[in-house]
Amino acid sequence: MPFRPQRPHSIAASWSRILGRFTLLLAFMALVLHRAGVLDLPNAVAAILLASGLAIAVLGLSMIGFFMLWHVGAKGGHASFSGMVMALMVLIPVGIAASRYVLLPTIHDVTTDVMEAPEWLEPPVLELSWIKRSNGGDAAARDLQTLAYPQVTGRRYEGAIDRVLLAVRAVVQENKWTPVAHVGVEALVDGLEPVPESAGEGEPLSNGEVDPARAPIPAPRPDIENESVEALPTFALMQYETKTLVLGIPQDVLIRLVEEEETTFVDMRAATRDGDHDLGLNAELIQTFLRDLDIRLLGIAGG
Known part of the structure; x- marks a missing residue:
């Protein structure tokens, strides 16, 4: 009877995927709630910083899962890869913001x-x-x-x-x-000068006949010499x-x-x-x- 070795299962890989989902959801909800005006900016920043800390832990767990896969053939490669991707989706934007925080002056x-x-x-x-x-x-x-x-x-x-x-x-x-x-x-x-309205809106088209009711009324000539101009x-x-x-x-x-x-x-x-x-x-x-x-x-x- 042939011997079939049993591959161990990597617990770190499983946890990297579970925590990765929670981390990504936490960062996404903080961003959405702040954009909607439900969560103010300081609390949103606190939530994203918490998600960043969890993302670092997820990245570490996924590295352990890859290490176990390489050395002992433990199951969990897909879980480790999923956790790593979700962690990077959080860490890359935070890293860009952190680089601007360090490189640019502290002014608001x-x-x-x-x-x-x-x-x-x-x-x-x-x-x-x-x-x-x-x-x-x-x-x-x-x-x-x-x-x-x-x-x-x-x-x-x-x-x-x-x-x-x-x-x-x-x-x-x-x-x-x-x-x-x-x-x-x-x-x-x-x-x-007001913006002229487009022709034909709200006014009937002329049929070529003279309408006395629509004749222009002459206005008195302004006294430019004596009138004060503000x-x-x-x-x-x-x-x-x-x-x-x-x-x-x-x-x-x-x-x-x-x-x-x-x-x-x-x-x-x-x-x-x-x-x-x-x-x-x-x-x-x-x-x-x-x-x-x-x-x-x-x-x-x-x-």
């Missing part, structure tokens, strides 16, 4: 004007949590920003402030930012709030427009609400917005 407030940063119209609401939070607008933080993000600077456009305001509002609408407060925008918007404001401030696309991290954004002679200067400020580190998100937001604004105002951008 970025502005294009480090000397005179725009002041918030409505200070962002900050909630105390276990994540440390310090003043991000001091001189030391601005020096760190200058060294890390020298390319984050304002824009000067050859054009009136109302034209630049139109482009800014268009880019804001594309990004779907939520308005919070604004100053100096109403007077500029009132002076802008000057348009030369500055505008707009504050918005938004969230990152994937992680849903809340950010506050402030845009300042200042008209100087025949040019308009645009400054921005962006800040996250939790922790001392923004992982470079604020600088990316400002650079992306200004790049889109340059495209809108193509040909009149200056330094």
